[in-house]
Amino acid sequence: MGPRILRSIAVLRAAFTPGEYDIVHAQDCISANAVDRCVRTIHHLDQFTTPELAACHEKAIVRPFAHLCVSAAVAREVHEGWGLSPTVIPNGVDAARFATAVPSGAHGRYILAVGGIEPRKGSIELLEAYGKLTGLTLVIAGGETLFDYRDYRAEWETKAAELGVKPIVLGPVDHDVLPGLVAGAAVFAFPSTKEGFGLAAMEALAAGVPVVTRDLPVLREVFGDTVLYGTDPSSLAVALRDAVDHPSPSRAAAGRALAAAHTWRAAAERHADFYRTLL
Template sequence: MRIALLTYSTRPRGGVVHTLALAEALSTRGHEVTVWTLARGGGFFRAVDEGVRLELVPFPDVPGEEVGPRILRSIALLRAAFRPDDYDVVHAQDCISANAVDRCIRTVHHLDRFTTPELAACHERAIVRPFAHITVSAAVAAELRAGWGLAPTVIPNGVDAARFAAAEPIPQRYPYVLAVGGIEPRKGSLDLLRAYALARRSRPDLRLVIAGGETLFDYRAYRAEWDRLALSLDVHPEVLGPVAHDELPRWVAGAAVFAFPSTKEGFGLAAMEALAAGVPVVVRDLPVLREVFGSAVLYGTDPPSLATALLRAADAPDEASRKSGRELAAAHTWSAAAALHEQFYRRILA
């Protein structure tokens, strides 16, 4: 099949990681796969297998541009460049790319609530306009059924478990809690800061490290609130910003505990990667994360319970849980995900 996978960025966000890994796995299965994206900041954050064709649409930065106009410009540029007649399957991975084409399959990774009018409209159109839907968990599928009357097919994420399992930990002079994804509302960053401050009372040697943070949105006000809270709590996290693709597994493998207090998720890929590295994981108690992780992680609902879980994970790592976590991550392969996508595409084409 001639397959176009569309995403909105070249930077290391979860949906972009998913798109590239799926493209490579489908290419390995003999399909002609092209990834279309807006070239935000240049090429992709990592090398892509030569069997996958890349179409990078230039997206120059406009200083001072607000989020709403940036969304509209993103859609317009991708729409103008895309060639739908070249493909048997057009598969969009996010609301921007789904708005840039007239007819597509859509993977809904998670559902958001936006207040910016352009974003809210983009989000709604990207759900109702596609003619077929995939989700990466049953919990998100249930949200689509309840809210829009849709019946999506569930195809779980794959995980590059071997890359994280083989990682050599970053040498550190102190144990640290690691969170990946930057500082933003959906990642529960303020709750993590409060939980860490509570945990630090018992473990003053424990540091907090934040990695990642490439995003389309403007979270400067939230980051300012986070900085004020850190100052008031007298804690001093280490904020790495975007981490090189080859370095991220080493930071994950070196963590005493991986924190994942997101308020919304579709699957939890970063947490699954931490399990692959054998690192104890603490997540927010969400239905989707209960579905995906079961007993392989520890749960919290608010800063005090998250702090308790962080301390338990850091003080007494459970070897049985680590083993089950590694096994869970290894069971989610991109090869299996690609095979299920192939079956889905063939049903649609038939």
């Protein structure tokens, strides 16, 4: 995994001309390492055991001259770990794109998870929660990352066989297909172990779909009472069942309003104001 990431950094660095820009803004640790001095949005913090990746992660935090986070919870983590004080600018969401989507009926009554199969997404715990449910299909959308999760994927497949369940794994989903897939779900599952904001879950709220997330401080901050929470496979299963069997119109309305309040225009304007303070 380390050499693959290092190659990606080298390719990006070779193609980049930093002198042509007043401000360079990196959204991830790979681009932050490639462009060196920059503004960095730290979406969430990872923990790596591979020396090369740990060094890349560290450099992508300490080397940038200005820092942003998309939630106060992650900003606190950065402050506690490195003594930095990032400015918080939440993400936006294209709420209308999901609010007006025609629900897909391709998979019957289904639980949808977006983001692929990987440790940070809590994929195995979601699988275990799904094993406790009946009458629903688990659908997973999303492609691969630069990180090598083949061992985790093999463990996930072994667990599925042990549980006797057969989720539908779609892989990457076209941009125009995703809103209908989200809107057609009976419930959206978001059991991530680490998140910076939870954009995929916010898109589900925009579509009026009930959402179940892991009970993390950052997700409590962003979503409040608009979603249901779980902490382990058993409580996630209970929350998923409750969301499907007892949908709450008031929670759905609050979720739609929350998503609509997070516009990309507002996020862009706040970024522009932030850049002006640097210039």
